[in-house]
Amino acid sequence: MRIESKDSQESIQRWFDKEVEDGENVILVYPNLQAFREIYTMYVKDQLAEAREQEVKEEDNNNNNSSRDNNEQSKSRIILIAPFYETVNSVKHQLSAFGIENVQGLIDSGSLVIADSFHSFFPDTKGMKKLIDSLSIRARKEGRPGVTAIVDMGFFFLFGGDSMAADLISYEASLAPKTQDGNVKGVSCYHWGNYETLTERDKGLLTQGQRKKLLEVREIRNYS
Amino acid sequence: MSDNNKPLARLLIVDDDPDIVQVLKMGLVKNGFLVEAFTNPQEALQSFKSDAESYCLVVSDIRMPSLSGIQLSKKVKEINPNVKVVLMTAFEIRDNEFSKVFPSTQVDGFVQKPIGIKDLTDKILSLIGDTKNRKKGEEAKRGKDIGENREQR
Numbered sequence: 001m002r003i004e005s006k007d008s009q010e011s012i013q014r015w016f017d018k019e020v021e022d023g024e025n026v027i028l029v030y031p032n033l034q035a036f037r038e039i040y041t042m043y044v045k046d047q048l049a050e051a052r053e054q055e056v057k058e059e060d061n062n063n064n065n066s067s068r069d070n071n072e073q074s075k076s077r078i079i080l081i082a083p084f085y086e087t088v089n090s091v092k093h094q095l096s097a098f099g100i101e102n103v104q105g106l107i108d109s110g111s112l113v114i115a116d117s118f119h120s121f122f123p124d125t126k127g128m129k130k131l132i133d134s135l136s137i138r139a140r141k142e143g144r145p146g147v148t149a150i151v152d153m154g155f156f157f158l159f160g161g162d163s164m165a166a167d168l169i170s171y172e173a174s175l176a177p178k179t180q181d182g183n184v185k186g187v188s189c190y191h192w193g194n195y196e197t198l199t200e201r202d203k204g205l206l207t208q209g210q211r212k213k214l215l216e217v218r219e220i221r222n223y224s
Numbered sequence: 225m226s227d228n229n230k231p232l233a234r235l236l237i238v239d240d241d242p243d244i245v246q247v248l249k250m251g252l253v254k255n256g257f258l259v260e261a262f263t264n265p266q267e268a269l270q271s272f273k274s275d276a277e278s279y280c281l282v283v284s285d286i287r288m289p290s291l292s293g294i295q296l297s298k299k300v301k302e303i304n305p306n307v308k309v310v311l312m313t314a315f316e317i318r319d320n321e322f323s324k325v326f327p328s329t330q331v332d333g334f335v336q337k338p339i340g341i342k343d344l345t346d347k348i349l350s351l352i353g354d355t356k357n358r359k360k361g362e363e364a365k366r367g368k369d370i371g372e373n374r375e376q377r
Contacts, residue, residue, distance in 0.1 A: 033240075044303045084287060085240070085287050085289065086314075087314050087315060090314075116315065118287075118315070129345060154287065154289060157289070157292065158286075158287070158294060158295075159292070159294055159295070160292070160294075160295040160298075161289075191289035191290075192289075193289035193290030194289045194290060196290070220313075
């Protein structure tokens with residue numbers, strides 16, 4: 001299944017929410033690093049805006065003496081950003097530069113996790129899954145709606161060689177396209193330059209073979 | 225530039241960040257090198273293939289899409305085993321980690337970004353010096369062998 005982002009006025013979060021359900025793992029192909037930066041930056045920005053809207057609603061409810069306990073709803077999703085072509089500090093800088101205040105505060109509160117994907121995939125590629133699993137458990141414990149994991153898959157293309165595609169397909173195969181009652185939205189992000197080095201057969205095995213959605217971002221406009 | 229205005233060596237610079245490529249090229253040209261610089265590693269490889277013997281050294285970023293610095297290093301060494309390769313990274317370099325990650329990669333040096341032009345120039349000159357010294361040694365050895373062969377005749 002191939003979906004292209006066409007509506008430039010749509011927010012990244014709404015687009016994600018529409019295309020990626022909780023418990024679902026999808027494949028996203030982005031055209032360049034700038035587009036990848038805009039995807040994660042706008043997602044974080046949208047998420048914060050939604051959390052603020054929620055807070056306002058809760059305050060209104062409290063003012064109206066509502067007895068409903070909204071504690072769980074006031075907590076935001078955990079967002080994991082795992083870049084490969086830029087450093088953790090570069091991601092923090094990007095977020096701040098796009099007007100997201102107190103990035104460190106988001107990290108300290110556990111709402112935002114930024115991790116170099118190299119160190120989560122190396123020496124054991126299962127390291128990334130373990131990290132996401134631990135965030136999923138924490139989200140449940142803290143009463144958060146779930147986790148959105150935006151992971152750059154560039155690590156698998158670092159060494160090249162004959163086993164590269166096999167390792168990659170094996171890793172993707174270990175991520176179920178949809179998990180019942182799962183609380184993780186998993187987005188495996190591929191730079192177009194890497195994705196195009198795969199054979200058509202390997203691309204097929206990566207997506208149709210595993211019944212995963214392929215989200216292809218051609219261009220991002222008017223998101224700022 | 226060297227005394228006789230000939231460039232010290234021809235270098236290939238590859239980094240997907242255009243700002244870094246531009247700064248390194250300007251600095252290294254100023255320090256006397258002939259520099260070909262690319263932001264696209266595939267284009268850099270094509271340039272290298274077209275005149276592989278003219279390049280003394282390749283300076284490349286490691287994490288680049290479509291062709292990583294490690295893959296580029298392997299390819300240029302296959303084409304010209306004498307070329308030196310220096311890999312650059314903005315990520316923290318841990319020696320023990322690199323030996324685990326890159327055990328089969330024939331790389332002559334690593335540098336961590338950001339790197340000053342002076343430090344990079346020193347690194348390049350030390351590696352090119354090695355090449356020149358080794359070539360001189362090989363030439364001297366060849367001369368000695370020829371001499372010994374003549375004596376044996």
